[in-house]
Amino acid sequence: MKHDFTIPDPDSQFNLRVFKQVLPYLTEYKSRIILAFCCLALAKVASVYLPFILKNTVDLLEKQQDLASPELILPLMLVAAYGLVRFTNVLFSELRDVLFGRVTESAMRQISLKVFSHIHQLDLEFHLNRKTGGLARDIERGVSGISFVMRFFVFNIGPTILELSFVVGILSVNYGVKYALVIIVAVFLYILFSVKATNWRIKYIKEANLADNQSNSRAVDSLLNFETVKYFNNEGYEKAEYDKDLAQWQNARRKNRLSLFALNGGQALIIALAMTATLALASLDVAQKNMTLGDFVLVNAFMMQIFIPLNFLGFVYREIKGSLTNIENMFKLLAIKSKTFEDGNAKNLELINAxxxxxxxxxxxxxxxxxxxxxxxxxxxxxxxxxxxxxxxxxxxxxxxxxxxxxxxxxxxxxxxxxxxxxxxxxxxxxIAIVPQDTVLFNNSILENVRYGRLSATDKEVNKAIADAQLSDFVNSLPDKLNTQVGERGLKLSGGEKQRVAIARSLLKNTxxxxxxxxxxxxxxxxxxxxxxxxxxxxxxxxxxxxxxxxxxxxxxxxxxxxxxxxxxxxxxxxxxxxxxxxxxxxxxxxxxxxx
The missing domain is CATH 3.40.50.300 (P-loop containing nucleotide triphosphate hydrolases)
Structure with missing residues (x-):
């Protein structure tokens, strides 16, 4: 079976399976999550209260303009309260992020380790068919996607919807249903447009990711085999092939950018029309003495508070869709089963004779x-x-x-x-210990490459294995002796030198x-x-x-x-x-x- 590592087509809805797979990694930090949500609640209370302080400040200043000797103490106290509440809002938001940061980082670490370990357990056929650069990018994007989804889905989308409900309720009760209707219609159109447009442009995101994988895999493969490139004077060919991949990447990015322009333009138009309509209604109410200037400021402040994060919500939705695609692609690796497997009750082989x-x-x-x-x-x-x-x-x-x-x-x-x-x-x-025909070394020192045969071996045991492999004279001739770095895949050593390192490593394993x-x-x-x-x-x-x-x-x-x-x-x-x-x-x- 040939393993497929391409990015899967995303569903039109958020893939709940991703959250089910990530959830177990979060449960060990329940207390931190609860504290983070408490900070979130306090930050939102402060956020909703800010426009009321502005309204009271403006109304107070308007009244004091008619007084012969206006008092500045109350306005200054309100201004000070505004600064304090705004600071409180930021403070609790930062505390929320700090508390939840350890949760997401722990999840990222555990999932990265699980994927890494799982890939090492897969059969040789998987590794012969994989493209290292593309596979590394899939894992990197998947892990980064987990952090993004956890932070922004939990602490941006949810809170924004909650704040939107509060504002709609406040405006309906205090100023009439017309303000709430404008906001509801605008939000509905905004979300509908964002979902439709984002799902439309997902194909361009997919194309850009595939092109990115392809160009990265090409670069890694070419650089790993740079000696072969030079043997056959094919630097120009490699450059041309890489440029073809980069051209595909550039074209995919261009389509992605233009589709993003269309999405952002549509979102901005909806927001501009909604804010214009709301402020026009508020202006008429102020002119008709149905609202004070403070009320006008409050409505304007609420509209800003809603639509600025709502605009961000559009970005978050787009990124979450992409992140969910990347996360699912990473978890797809975990779903690959090795053809070589061991029984669940497999015991250790106790050797009687070899x-x-x-x-x-x-x-x-x-x-x-x-x-x-x-x-x-x-x-x-x-x-x-x-x-x-x-x-x-x-x-x-x-x-x-x-x-x-x-x-x-x-x-x-x-x-x-x-x-x-x-x-x-x-x-x-x-x-079993083996000296393979094709010796590949780690980009580390000779000492550590030999010690890899038995990680618990002492320096004395390593030196003996090196001597037995007829490698001592070569090592002693080097300026850094055993600490000499062998380069990626051991390219700094000759074929014979690499083979002797492999022999020393196998002798050290002592099997x-x-x-x-x-x-x-x-x-x-x-x-x-x-x-x-x-x-x-x-x-x-x-x-x-x-x-x-x-x-x-x-x-x-x-x-x-x-x-x-x-x-x-x-x-x-x-x-x-x-x-x-x-x-x-x-x-x-x-x-x-x-x-x-």
């Missing part, structure tokens, strides 16, 4: 048939088995099946006479089963001979599986399997296979002729 058995094992990759067909062989504990054969014979697939990166289509694999499917993935993989997948393919003859002697000593008493291209490196194997097209064609010791004068002997002669 024997390995393949019993009639068959396996095929996606879109490939019969990679391995009915494979049966046995590696006794402490023995060394080598597998040779042409490319595509299925040699490296054996190690992937042993590590359970994939599960066999049929047949069974046993370690210590126990099926590896019956035990936890972690316990099985702890028994009963060792796998060498072309472990010396990048080494020169001098280092290869030295390391082969080391590996021979280290492998003593260990069960070893060696996948080799150079037959000279496996002539001491207890048994050699010659594979072709997923099947074992020949097996025996080096001398036995030469005597048979078959596939192995033919390959030996060809390599010997090349050496001559």
């Amino acid at each position: 024997c390995i058995e393949f019993k009639n094992v068959s396996f095929s990759y996606q879109n490939k048939k019969n990679t391995i067909k009915g494979l049966t062989f046995n590696i006794e504990a402490g023995k060394k088995i080598a597998i040779v054969g042409p490319s595509g014979a299925g040699k490296s697939t054996i190690t992937k099946l042993l590590y359970r990166f994939y599960d066999a289509s049929s047949g069974d694999i046993l370690i210590s006479h126990k099926s590896i499917k019956s035990y936890s993935l972690d316990s099985v993989r702890k028994l 009963p089963i060792l796998i060498f997948d072309e472990a010396t393919s990048s080494l020169d003859s001098h280092n290869e001979a030295a390391i082969m002697e080391t590996l021979k000593q280290v492998a003593t008493g260990h069960t070893s599986l060696v996948i080799a291209h150079r037959l000279s490196t496996i002539i001491d194997a207890d048994e050699i399997l010659y594979m072709e097209k997923g099947k074992i064609k020949e097996q025996g010791t080096h001398q036995d296979l030469l005597v048979k004068n078959g596939f192995y002997a033919d390959l030996w002669r060809k390599q010997s002729d090349v050496v001559r």
Whole structure:
């Protein structure tokens, strides 16, 4: 199954599933949430009370204009009260954000960790099909979306609706239903237009996100493989391809921007018409002595308080729609199931002896048939088995099946006479150390890359593994010694140096089963001979599986399997296979002729 990482089409309504998925991460901070809502309530009370202070101030000043000796104490007290209430409004709003900030940050941290951990648990097929840059962007946008939705949906949309209800009620009771009707109609038209327009422009948001993912993935992939780009003089091609992706991104952003202009323009028109109508009604009432100037100021203040956050509400709705899309896309990753899974009651594999058995094992990759067909062989504990054969014979697939990166289509694999499917993935993989053909290192020091084989290892143990891997002379020649940074994917080191780091890392793991997948393919003859002697000593008493291209490196194997097209064609010791004068002997002669 090919995994799909594109952004899903959003529903026309808010996706409540997202809130259900996020809610469990918030419940552990119930007291903080309650305090945050208390601060919210106090902030809204202060906000609604502010226009009344303005009204009383204006009315008082108007009356005192008719007095011979106006008193300034009361107006100044009202002004001071206005400043105090406004400060209180801001203070409680900030306290609300501080209290709720820890809740959202905790949720973001836990969800990020869960997604990260889940992705590491997915099968190898997922990671072969993924695009790292786009996947990272999906996670980043999803986590950021959680923060936005939690903060603004809870503390902006809800409170704005509550405040709107208060204002409509106050204006209806004090000044007549006509003011409430203008506000209700304007709000209805505003919300209707915002919803329709936002749903219309979601496709442009989706296009912009996809273009952003594509350009980012292209850039990451090109930079990770910059050596290959230079080998083939394809800098111009990479630049042109990246520019194509950027052009798509630019075009998508342009459409997004124009649609946003249409949305903002429509919202602004509705607000302007509503405020004009309300102030016109208030002006007529003042002229007809039905309202005071203070009432006029109060109505104007209430209209400003409603429509400024309502305008913000339009922005919040647009962003929440986009955020919900991003969050759902991130949670979509959690819904992907690995084809390789362990039983819920899986126990740790307790090793009696490190024997390995393949019993009639068959396996095929996606879109490939019969990679391995009915494979049966046995590696006794402490023995060394080598597998040779042409490319595509299925040699490296054996190690992937042993590590359970994939599960066999049929047949069974046993370690210590126990099926590896019956035990936890972690316990099985702890028994095996591998030196892979393609060594990829972390962008860290040589010391930490070697220590990665066993994180609890001491510096002394790390140094011994480095010495056993014939890496000491190279390390000592470096200015920063073990603290030398290897660069992204180990690009600062040569192929042979990276391979020796991988060998040291595997030796440090100190497992009963060792796998060498072309472990010396990048080494020169001098280092290869030295390391082969080391590996021979280290492998003593260990069960070893060696996948080799150079037959000279496996002539001491207890048994050699010659594979072709997923099947074992020949097996025996080096001398036995030469005597048979078959596939192995033919390959030996060809390599010997090349050496001559």
